[in-house]
Amino acid sequence: MARDPAHPRPGFSRRIFLGSSGAVAAGAGLAGGAQAQAQQDPAVAPEALSKVTFTLNGKRRTLAVEPRTTLVEALRDTLGMTGTKIGCNHGQCGACTVLMDGRRVNSCLILALTTEGAEIVTVEGLADPGGTLHPMQAAFAEKDAFQCGYCTPGQILSAIGCIEEGHAGSAAEIREYMSGNLCRCGAYPNIVAAIEAVRDEQEG
Amino acid sequence: MDNFAFFRPTSVAEAIDLASGDQKRDFLAGGTTMVDLMKLAVQRPGGLVDITGIKELESYEIGPGRLRFGALARMAVVADDADLREACPALTEALWKAASPQLRNVARLGGNILQRTRCPYFRDTAYTQCNKRDPGSGCAALEGGVTSLHAILGGSEHCVAMYPGDWAQALIAFDAEVRTRGPGGSRTIPFADLHVLPGDSPEVETILEKGEIIISIEVPVVPAMRASHYLKARDRESYAFASASAAVGLELDGETVKDARIALGGVASVPWRAGAAEEVLRGRTFSEALAREAGRAAFADATPLEHSAYKIPLGADVVAGALMTAHARARAGAKGED
């Protein structure tokens, strides 16, 4: 379940590389037909990087990634946005949940190159610029819906998605539709309570 | 993960061109199987052909005589479709009881039916024996491994990997077809012929040829669909693969069974239609005892492995339980029509 041992921190070396060269390579448009976006050589050479542009928490970001870079690696390692967590790295725990074009997704199984043009929202983008928490963040604090907090960014984004999708009708439905987010601390009852509170606020 | 070349075709023809030929290239849909297995170094394609830019493959239609699902329709979107829930509850339930909401938002139906086994020895390259991963290397499951997650139907002495998907069971129960296009042209494949038994070449999982892309999955509408159900027994209440599952459908004439459909998940090496169990029901008066008889018939030919004998009674109960629900739905439907 750990990262590929051959590439323990794939983004790290790349960041150093980018920092020293300052260059962003391979500017060819991704949407423009069938072109190889990168070479097969696993060494981090300029030709192996290609450009991807997405909107992150309302801001357009362009970055250079390898084909194998996942979205969560691009967020954490390339952009330094560490609010999104990695638990299992295999789609099993939900710690890496972000919103992509309004849908909650596991960012550990999404290749960064496939996010061209997407709108991504991470936990850093939820509070308003003045610092007022998103209602779901406030409800998690209010209902004590975490202990260690590791799963919490993923839980909160998933909870927002759960209500958005119309699957927060009852406690049982919330449990079913939040099943993609594991909490080793077992904060589940309070997470359900937080979601019910936000749902009721929105309906009220 | 090894690096790889990445391609973004916008048409089916381009995608086929890119994926045919000698290079080791695979299609990428939602990536929830592919990227997972690439991280594990179980799959190491030289290139990925990302087909999600081919927008025409995303649509689906719940028609009066035929259901048509584009290969790129998202699991979550189709699972939430109210018309499908009415037309064929089993097809809806087999989707929303699979994986997690996040995975269903990303995974596509074409990728879903081609998902690969969860055999723990297949997924862990520290085990060098796996005929599916490395033909001729042996089978760590059969050679002293834990076989609790393995197939009791359809396995061979070379591989007892279980086909883990849910939706495929509802598709095979209702005679779905798969439309494909490849370098050699277009064809329609009965769903029951898509996956192949492991035999002595477990590395071959489907009859698809290199570069052949699934365009759509189509299902003819039959009366038994309305009174259908997908029952899934698993280790935890949600978000787990099936220990045993059943997709069933019933058409009744009074209490006499006119048509019965039964397929089994979590127990077989490929999507599994339980024809013998269907035969037990056809033309007879429905009762709980009959449902249980059908459940037992579904597993008459099962070969329990050292740690998977539990699947036989569990699977028989699941079939019977699913039939009881389908029967209740058929009765409710009949009342609705009076």
Ligand SMILES: Cc1cc2nc3c(=O)[nH]c(=O)nc-3n(C[C@H](O)[C@H](O)[C@H](O)COP(=O)(O)OP(=O)(O)OC[C@H]3O[C@@H](n4cnc5c(N)ncnc54)[C@H](O)[C@@H]3O)c2cc1C
């Ligand atoms: C933690 C976890 C839990 C899961 N639990 C369940 C579960 O309970 N039940 C269940 O049924 N599934 C489960 N899954 C599996 C999941 O449903 C599949 O991974 C998913 O449906 C695959 O779809 P995808 O679009 O992501 O496919 P991809 O990963 O993109 O592709 C899968 C395979 O299909 C090929 N392919 C994709 N589309 C086409 C096409 N149109 N034509 C030809 N080839 C194509 C690819 O080349 C690849 O080989 C789980 C997965 C994970 C990670």
Ligand code: SF4
């Ligand atoms: S059961 Fe099949 S997939 Fe599993 S170890 Fe044996 S050969 Fe490999």
Ligand code: FES
């Ligand atoms: S890190 Fe566990 S699902 Fe992505």
Ligand code: FES
């Ligand atoms: S709060 Fe610790 S894992 Fe959820």
